Amino acid sequence: MMATVPVPLPVRPALLLGVPNRITLIRTVLAMVIAAVAFRTGALSWLIVGYAAYWIGDIADGAVARYRDEESEGGAVFDIVCDRACSFLLAAAFMATFPLTIGPLAIFLVQFGVLDTMLSLAFLLWRGTLSPNYFYKVDYPIWLWNWSKPAKAVNTAAVVVSLVIAHQTGAQWLPYTMAIAACVVKIASSYRLIAILRGRRAAVPRV
Template identity: 45%
Template structure:
């Protein structure tokens, strides 16, 4: 189910699902290991924390789809949990590798503010999650929530950093920021178009 009817559009749940349990567990685990990595100054622990975050993020989405447990509450929980993980892991990364501070200064506001607002915009339409935003606008969806966009938005930046390509990481972060700014303007127009502003 991708769309919700008018009555269920205001319902969030159910909240007790396998997918949401995975989200909570992966968030607690990634944040805990991320804080441990920060305190120990440990790159291996940071790698483990990122692994927990990304694997858990894939698993909770897979569980939600396979078990037919996609809910608006689950989508919001996933979005908020991604921000908690990213904030802790990015701070840990910058503490261990100060040379990535410029990348973080571009990436964090883009992900924590612009991407959060964009990701929560699905709540303005009768959609279950941003994964179905293509029903509102295919271009905005393709640039933000398609599988390729999700990979580039975070993994592209972190992957470039992991390979010591800091200029490339900064270039990717700036490109993502430009896409988020364009998308924010596009979503504002869509809200006006559909009388949801």
């Protein structure tokens, strides 16, 4: 009996090699190089520049993809993977330079690397949902908590900004509070997603 050869999904090669994905690649390499410099120098200024490169590039690649009508599932997955690469290396540089950040960043990395990754990739379970940005078509509450503009800003930036504030003021409780709050949101979102997938809760789409 001959094995069935998997058939690839139809894709437009131009989307995989398009401008948005090039921006994603460039901003990822740039942020990771700057993170390596931060490791080497132990300077907070390099960490801030690295996060700025990551965030500005992350905004730019999505905006360009929408403007050029080049959004795709592959591009969304590439963006999600690159976000983790940037976040983990920058967080590692932060922890190596400032040991007091290890606790809150460890909490952040657990939720971002595990829970948020699972949530971000869940759009692939619904055909026609090009990226997490359109998850409101599946379930509005999960989208609101995770991928609305305020949620995106809070997801990573709030923890990092609170770390800088704590470094300047000594308020070490602040980054712990922000990291735990983000973790609670991801746990609640994951619970809701699993309940929807198992048919225990009805999704609330918004078109």
